[in-house]
Amino acid sequence: MPSKPAQPIARWMLLLLLGVSFVARAADELPSWNDGPSRQAIVDFVGAVTQEGGKDFVPPAERIAVFDNDGTLWSEQPMYFQVLFALDEVRRQAPQHPAWKEKQPFKAVLEGDHKALADSGMQGILAIVAATHSGVSTDEFIANARRWLASARHPRSHKPYTEMVFQPMLELLGYLRANGFKTYIVSGGEVAFMRAFAEEVYGIPPEQVIGTTLGSRFEDRNGQLSILRLPKLVHNDDGPGKPESIDSIIGRRPILAFGNSDGDLQMLQWTAAGKGPHFAGLVHHTDGKREWAYDRQSKVGRLDKALDMAKSKDWVVVDMATEWKRIYPFDQ
Amino acid sequence: MPSKPAQPIARWMLLLLLGVSFVARAADELPSWNDGPSRQAIVDFVGAVTQEGGKDFVPPAERIAVFDNDGTLWSEQPMYFQVLFALDEVRRQAPQHPAWKEKQPFKAVLEGDHKALADSGMQGILAIVAATHSGVSTDEFIANARRWLASARHPRSHKPYTEMVFQPMLELLGYLRANGFKTYIVSGGEVAFMRAFAEEVYGIPPEQVIGTTLGSRFEDRNGQLSILRLPKLVHNDDGPGKPESIDSIIGRRPILAFGNSDGDLQMLQWTAAGKGPHFAGLVHHTDGKREWAYDRQSKVGRLDKALDMAKSKDWVVVDMATEWKRIYPFDQ
Numbered sequence: 001m002p003s004k005p006a007q008p009i010a011r012w013m014l015l016l017l018l019g020v021s022f023v024a025r026a027a028d029e030l031p032s033w034n035d036g037p038s039r040q041a042i043v044d045f046v047g048a049v050t051q052e053g054g055k056d057f058v059p060p061a062e063r064i065a066v067f068d069n070d071g072t073l074w075s076e077q078p079m080y081f082q083v084l085f086a087l088d089e090v091r092r093q094a095p096q097h098p099a100w101k102e103k104q105p106f107k108a109v110l111e112g113d114h115k116a117l118a119d120s121g122m123q124g125i126l127a128i129v130a131a132t133h134s135g136v137s138t139d140e141f142i143a144n145a146r147r148w149l150a151s152a153r154h155p156r157s158h159k160p161y162t163e164m165v166f167q168p169m170l171e172l173l174g175y176l177r178a179n180g181f182k183t184y185i186v187s188g189g190e191v192a193f194m195r196a197f198a199e200e201v202y203g204i205p206p207e208q209v210i211g212t213t214l215g216s217r218f219e220d221r222n223g224q225l226s227i228l229r230l231p232k233l234v235h236n237d238d239g240p241g242k243p244e245s246i247d248s249i250i251g252r253r254p255i256l257a258f259g260n261s262d263g264d265l266q267m268l269q270w271t272a273a274g275k276g277p278h279f280a281g282l283v284h285h286t287d288g289k290r291e292w293a294y295d296r297q298s299k300v301g302r303l304d305k306a307l308d309m310a311k312s313k314d315w316v317v318v319d320m321a322t323e324w325k326r327i328y329p330f331d332q
Numbered sequence: 333m334p335s336k337p338a339q340p341i342a343r344w345m346l347l348l349l350l351g352v353s354f355v356a357r358a359a360d361e362l363p364s365w366n367d368g369p370s371r372q373a374i375v376d377f378v379g380a381v382t383q384e385g386g387k388d389f390v391p392p393a394e395r396i397a398v399f400d401n402d403g404t405l406w407s408e409q410p411m412y413f414q415v416l417f418a419l420d421e422v423r424r425q426a427p428q429h430p431a432w433k434e435k436q437p438f439k440a441v442l443e444g445d446h447k448a449l450a451d452s453g454m455q456g457i458l459a460i461v462a463a464t465h466s467g468v469s470t471d472e473f474i475a476n477a478r479r480w481l482a483s484a485r486h487p488r489s490h491k492p493y494t495e496m497v498f499q500p501m502l503e504l505l506g507y508l509r510a511n512g513f514k515t516y517i518v519s520g521g522e523v524a525f526m527r528a529f530a531e532e533v534y535g536i537p538p539e540q541v542i543g544t545t546l547g548s549r550f551e552d553r554n555g556q557l558s559i560l561r562l563p564k565l566v567h568n569d570d571g572p573g574k575p576e577s578i579d580s581i582i583g584r585r586p587i588l589a590f591g592n593s594d595g596d597l598q599m600l601q602w603t604a605a606g607k608g609p610h611f612a613g614l615v616h617h618t619d620g621k622r623e624w625a626y627d628r629q630s631k632v633g634r635l636d637k638a639l640d641m642a643k644s645k646d647w648v649v650v651d652m653a654t655e656w657k658r659i660y661p662f663d664q
Binding site: 061064138182191192195205206207209213216217218220225227234240241243244247248249250251252266269270273 | 393396470514523524527537538539541545548549550552557559566572573575576579580581582583584598601602605
């Protein structure tokens with residue numbers, strides 16, 4: 001059998017095999033996504049921006065992907081997990097703060113007075129977060145957060161909060177990184193709290209976590225150095241604060257953004273207004289059985305204006321109930 | 333000749349060759365550094381933290397290197413280049429601001445009144461920077477900065493400012509990146525100004541540029557989106573502001589830091605106080621012939637306390653005059 005003529009055929013077969021294996025790989029890497037419109041849109045987008053020489057090719061340095069955290073990468077019901085942490089911290093730290101017994105909203109937390117706590121509103125929550133998240137160094141705070149994350153359990157699932165992350169989104173993060181994307185969190189959560197678990201749980205390193213930020217002060221006490229956290233809100237990373245922090249910290253417009261609530265609207269708008277190819281996606285909480293079903297009327301993670309905008313702009317809206325095979329890593 | 337016994341020898345020779353080529357590579361990549369104590373300290377440090385299985389090995393994700401910009405990566409005499417830009421911007425923007433003709437410190441700039449400008453002090457400079465760096469979108473501002481950088485010339489060298497970068501430091505940045513480091517700028521310069529050239533000149537992408545920050549506001553005018561820069565200082569990235577921004581934005585302690593002035597002292601201290609291996613270095617401006625010679629008495633880039641600290645802590649102090657073969661890329 002002559003060997004020369006066989007070579008072009010062999011090369012062609014090799015390319016075919018490589019091509020098949022590439023397409024297969026995309027499906028393999030998103031195994032918890034049903035073959036629905038959202039997975040198709042993701043795979044099409046990633047295929048387009050990574051195709052060298054293609055009209056939509058985006059150089060790796062510009063493949064910035066931003067994700068909200070609460071409700072987008074992990075659950076946020078019955079309340080933002082960080083608020084549950086702050087409430088636990090009030091109880092844990094109470095012995096060092098005897099005045100809290102008589103001072104709202106701390107009194108309400110210590111007495112389990114849900115009505116008084118609810119009445120204190122967002123101002124009350126912010127006061128609790130500021131008090132429980134400051135007065136210590138960043139290192140100490142992260143140690144506190146990690147201790148809580150290791151021991152606390154979600155009231156309904158009885159699982160650690162870090163297991164209540166969305167398996168399909170973990171796969172999406174990995175799929176994007178495998179395709180040269182840099183994945184960021186841009187979230188209303190406080191930045192150090194998210195850094196306490198983002199690298200281990202999401203594979204997102206601290207420098208790619210952007211969030212609500214407290215003031216801090218470098219302290220040098222006879223050569224003992226620390227960064228002291230102050231009870232002062234420096235940046236509220238919600239709504240318009242998201243494109244503002246993206247501009248200030250990343251300095252580049254993302255080409256992909258995922259959120260789940262009206263707090264993500266401006267980040268999605270900003271991403272979708274980019275000149276080149278772009279992808280704006282919403283996780284829609286439609287699964288009352290496996291997770292929670294809520295949108296326009298919810299107090300936590302309200303999705304109303306952003307849902308209208310998504311429909312009018314043809315953004316991708318992920319229907320959790322029909323598009324996700326699994327919700328959590330522990331689901332079978 | 334039996335082939336089996338030759339194999340171990342061949343393997344040994346291969347390892348030897350690889351070893352020699354590795355050491356040669358380190359020298360090749362820092363060709364503008366004389367074989368002095370600073371280059372040796374750099375090569376030793378990088379060798380130690382990259383040696384897998386070695387006691388000082390640092391995983392790539394933790395190889396964070398931070399560099400001041402003015403006086404560390406490029407020159408800063410006779411005045412910080414960004415201030416020269418701001419003064420040129422006052423003249424360029426003056427027709428749109430008729431009130432500046434009668435208002436200090438703008439009047440002093442427009443009339444070339446050096447004494448009145450000097451009398452306005454740091455407050456005057458800050459007023460000029462705030463006025464000339466705000467009121468436009470980030471995109472517009474970066475376009476302004478790039479236009480200036482393309483046309484302005486340094487008063488002494490008559491070269492573009494972006495050519496007055498230190499060749500040995502460009503080599504150091506590349507050498508660190510080739511060894512798995514992530515290189516950051518952490519500088520008193522305003523962040524968008526530095527982003528206008530950092531990627532092209534230093535190979536440092538926008539998301540690794542940290543600096544002094546102005547407030548901003550996301551604007552949506554009938555669907556036309558922009559990030560408007562406000563004349564409000566949000567973060568002064570100097571002195572203690574450097575470890576504060578490192579903590580807030582990177583969220584990880586650097587293992588290598590380079591500065592050149594007292595404004596870098598806390599960043600160097602913070603880096604040097606890390607638990608693992610660390611490297612703190614100062615560029616000492618000792619070369620009055622090829623660059624400028626200044627330290628304890630200089631108004632720009634004063635190096636006094638940090639020089640004392642460096643001596644007492646055994647930090648690396650680079651003697652530009654004796655340790656650098658070349659200063660600028662255009663030097664022969």
